[in-house]
Amino acid sequence: MVGSCMTFSDLEILAALSIRSLPWGGGNLMFPTLKYVYLLHTPSSPPPPAPPITITMSDPTPIKTLIKQGAEAHLYRTTFLTPSHPALLKHRPSKAYRHPILDARLTKHRCLSEARLLVRMRRELDRSRIISVGERGGGGVTVPAVYFVDEARGEIYMEWITGQTLREVLDQALLHTTPLTSSPPACPSTQQDLLYLMTRIGSAIAAMHAVHVIHGDLTTSNIMIRAPPPGAPGDGELVLIDFGLGAVSASDEDMAVDLYVLERAFISTHPRAEEMFKEVLVGYEKGMGKKGAQVMRRLAEVRFRGRKRSMLG
Amino acid sequence: MIALGLEGSANKLGIGLIQHPPGYGRDPTIRAKILSNIRHTFVSPPGTGFLPKDTALHHREWAVKLIKQALKESGVSWRDVDCICYTRGPGMGAPLQSVAVVARMLSMLWNKPLVGVNHCVGHIEMGREITGAENPIVLYVSGGNTQVIAYAEQRYRIFGEALDIAVGNCLDRFARTLNISNDPAPGYNIEQLAKQGKTLLDLPYAVKGMDCSFSGILASIDSLAREHLNPNGTPKNTDPPPSDPPITPSDLCFSLQETLFSMLVETTERAMSHVNSSQVLIVGGVGCNLRLQEMMGIMARDRGGSVYGTDERFCIDNGIMIAHAGLCGFSVGEGVVQVEEAGVTQRFRTDEVWVRWRD
Ligand SMILES: Nc1ncnc2c1ncn2[C@@H]1O[C@H](COP(=O)(O)OP(=O)(O)O)[C@@H](O)[C@H]1O
Ligand SMILES: [Mg+2]
Numbered sequence A: 001m002v003g004s005c006m007t008f009s010d011l012e013i014l015a016a017l018s019i020r021s022l023p024w025g026g027g028n029l030m031f032p033t034l035k036y037v038y039l040l041h042t043p044s045s046p047p048p049p050a051p052p053i054t055i056t057m058s059d060p061t062p063i064k065t066l067i068k069q070g071a072e073a074h075l076y077r078t079t080f081l082t083p084s085h086p087a088l089l090k091h092r093p094s095k096a097y098r099h100p101i102l103d104a105r106l107t108k109h110r111c112l113s114e115a116r117l118l119v120r121m122r123r124e125l126d127r128s129r130i131i132s133v134g135e136r137g138g139g140g141v142t143v144p145a146v147y148f149v150d151e152a153r154g155e156i157y158m159e160w161i162t163g164q165t166l167r168e169v170l171d172q173a174l175l176h177t178t179p180l181t182s183s184p185p186a187c188p189s190t191q192q193d194l195l196y197l198m199t200r201i202g203s204a205i206a207a208m209h210a211v212h213v214i215h216g217d218l219t220t221s222n223i224m225i226r227a228p229p230p231g232a233p234g235d236g237e238l239v240l241i242d243f244g245l246g247a248v249s250a251s252d253e254d255m256a257v258d259l260y261v262l263e264r265a266f267i268s269t270h271p272r273a274e275e276m277f278k279e280v281l282v283g284y285e286k287g288m289g290k291k292g293a294q295v296m297r298r299l300a301e302v303r304f305r306g307r308k309r310s311m312l313g
Numbered sequence B: 001m002i003a004l005g006l007e008g009s010a011n012k013l014g015i016g017l018i019q020h021p022p023g024y025g026r027d028p029t030i031r032a033k034i035l036s037n038i039r040h041t042f043v044s045p046p047g048t049g050f051l052p053k054d055t056a057l058h059h060r061e062w063a064v065k066l067i068k069q070a071l072k073e074s075g076v077s078w079r080d081v082d083c084i085c086y087t088r089g090p091g092m093g094a095p096l097q098s099v100a101v102v103a104r105m106l107s108m109l110w111n112k113p114l115v116g117v118n119h120c121v122g123h124i125e126m127g128r129e130i131t132g133a134e135n136p137i138v139l140y141v142s143g144g145n146t147q148v149i150a151y152a153e154q155r156y157r158i159f160g161e162a163l164d165i166a167v168g169n170c171l172d173r174f175a176r177t178l179n180i181s182n183d184p185a186p187g188y189n190i191e192q193l194a195k196q197g198k199t200l201l202d203l204p205y206a207v208k209g210m211d212c213s214f215s216g217i218l219a220s221i222d223s224l225a226r227e228h229l230n231p232n233g234t235p236k237n238t239d240p241p242p243s244d245p246p247i248t249p250s251d252l253c254f255s256l257q258e259t260l261f262s263m264l265v266e267t268t269e270r271a272m273s274h275v276n277s278s279q280v281l282i283v284g285g286v287g288c289n290l291r292l293q294e295m296m297g298i299m300a301r302d303r304g305g306s307v308y309g310t311d312e313r314f315c316i317d318n319g320i321m322i323a324h325a326g327l328c329g330f331s332v333g334e335g336v337v338q339v340e341e342a343g344v345t346q347r348f349r350t351d352e353v354w355v356r357w358r359d
Helices: A010-016 A031-036 A100-128 A166-176 A188-210 A252-269 A271-288 A290-309 B052-074 B093-110 B119-131 B167-177 B186-194 B215-228 B249-275 B290-302 B319-330
Strands: A065-069 A074-079 A086-091 A146-150 A155-159 A163-165 A223-226 A238-240 B002-007 B012-019 B033-041 B083-089 B114-118 B137-141 B146-152 B155-161 B279-283 B306-308
Touching: A100 A146, A100 A155, A100 B249, A163 A166, A166 A188, A166 A223, A166 A271, A188 A223, A188 A238, A188 A252, A188 A271, A252 A271, A252 A290, A252 B146, A252 B155, A252 B249, A271 A290, B002 B052, B002 B093, B002 B119, B002 B319, B012 B052, B012 B319, B033 B052, B033 B319, B052 B093, B083 B093, B083 B119, B083 B319, B093 B114, B114 B119, B114 B319, B119 B137, B119 B146, B119 B155, B119 B279, B119 B319, B137 B249, B146 B249, B155 B249, B167 B186, B167 B215, B167 B249, B186 B249, B186 B290, B215 B249, B249 B290, B279 B290, B290 B306
Parallel strands: B002 B083, B083 B114, B137 B279, B279 B306
Antiparallel strands: A065 A074, A074 A086, A086 A155, A146 A155, A163 A223, A223 A238, B002 B012, B012 B033, B137 B146, B146 B155
16 A cells, blocks of 8 residues: 555655554664665556555554474564565574574574675665576566564564565476476476576576675575566566575685585485576576686585595494 | 395494395385394594594404304394395495405305495484384484485485584594593593583584584684693683683583584474475484484474484494395395495495485
8 A cells, every 4th residue: 555655765754663663662673774674665667646645553463474484484474564565574483402592692693694684685786786687688686675673582574575486486397397308308498497597596696696695595495586577477586585694705615605505405305406507507607707617616626525525434 | 034234434343134024115014123233342542533444453353253243143044144235335444445355255155145335324224214204304413424314216315414524523523632531432421521511602603504514613612622621621720710610621512512413403404494394313323412312302393393313222333224224225136236346435425325215
């Protein structure tokens, strides 16, 4: 309701809200980086002439629906500020298995680090203007906008992404196609679409590395594909998520390890997708420009170390 | 079908005899029967690790004695044995060699087929057999290996692993720093000390996706030991005395375990989430550690699942697991080798084995 006819700037809305009026009580609205808090942002079409709007806190107790128990967090679908604005709540519950001191330290660190990296990615990707990845066009790469962070409670409210994880896309696609190595392909158009998606994923990772963000946990569950606009199937915007283990670094080694982690996530969950990962690397190398070959060489080293590792029973 | 298993990839020499009764593998109610499972460990003096040369010598000295004893305990004759299974790798070259020589000799002497077995697959198959866990995520933690494994399409696929040293190696090396006994195992003695620990010291926590790195932790706990302890292991007396109680070896062991095991549980949880599994099976020597089993149990419970562990008979390297996995392979012709080709390999990845005996 509010989203499409915004006339206030994000900043004004935030300034108008006192922290206390938020339904969650305390917490940080990411004030140090206020301009990167993307509230109710309006991506496409110019706003129609706006009727005057009033923002009321009509969402005192937002409904939370658990959608997933992720690798470390509980994910809820909820709303932010108004009942009509969907949001994702990522809560890192305390882990009963680990020592409370260690637990508090890790939860806080991951939460803050994730929020910081999301904001950094948002800013830097915006600056580098990657609006599309891959030759054939298609959406670019982005990360969810951060709305609200409460690191003491281990909570981040962020933009709700309508779409699927790469994991889900691959599961469906591989159910319907024969192994990629076998020829002739059962369903060439689907396979080509899939391969193209892989190249785009490579470019998306390159875009992330180009702004010196290391993901730390690249898996097919941590890459989302936004539901594409009608008429452009398969080419929806790529959304990188789950930056809790991320870091800022420009080292080849860190980048190579990122790729290595993804490679194994690919092979171990989608054994038939081994071939497809090559396309990811093609897209990556191209996207990285000069540094691409360097990281590839490093990746070969990291792989070799991996094979060598299994030395003692 | 009866198999003899010979294991000697590290400092334990293990001999086992197993039987798969008729119908095994087709009828899930039929379980394998352990006929005998004995082990002899080469223990090096405190402050030292076991060297390949000495370990190989130990295995050569004990092999015949142990095999005779195992046959006697099992009550079966060598004539009843259908195949001889030995550890092909991974492991230390010289000890592996000594045991392979014994296996080849027996094969020629008794005229029985030989089966080369991957040590890690041995742990996994034995763990599944003992616990009845059907398709768990496997955490394999030992002195030489740290792997998070999931089964898919006839391979045990490695999801995550140690990027540098193995978790057991980290514990063993810290035991050397503290100069504590290697008997029965350095990790066991650290576990006992850790029970008295109270203060949790800050150590680096290095999880990268489903991989872990342990060498930074080792360096850091070693330097904490130098800082807080005298060379004889007693807490240092500082002047003036600190207001907090002094840091003891127990505190160090406690901090080390809590940090290492949190990392292992976390990476296992990541793998479980990624493949939508709620069962965990812990195998390998470090898997005996009750604190690790407890932590894993809490995690699994919170995910609505359960953890499966085994005791030292099966967790610690043993011959029965080699016999069992070898026999699984033998039933489908996997791993069967001619005497001339029955070598060993220090490097043998878990995912290299074609697990043809599973669907
Ligand atoms: N912003 C979002 N919008 C919609 N779904 C999301 C969003 N973020 C995460 N998810 C879903 O929740 C799952 C777990 O989220 P993630 O941030 O990766 O948590 P974890 O650290 O527990 O893995 C993702 O795989 C995805 O399916
Ligand atoms: Mg995730």
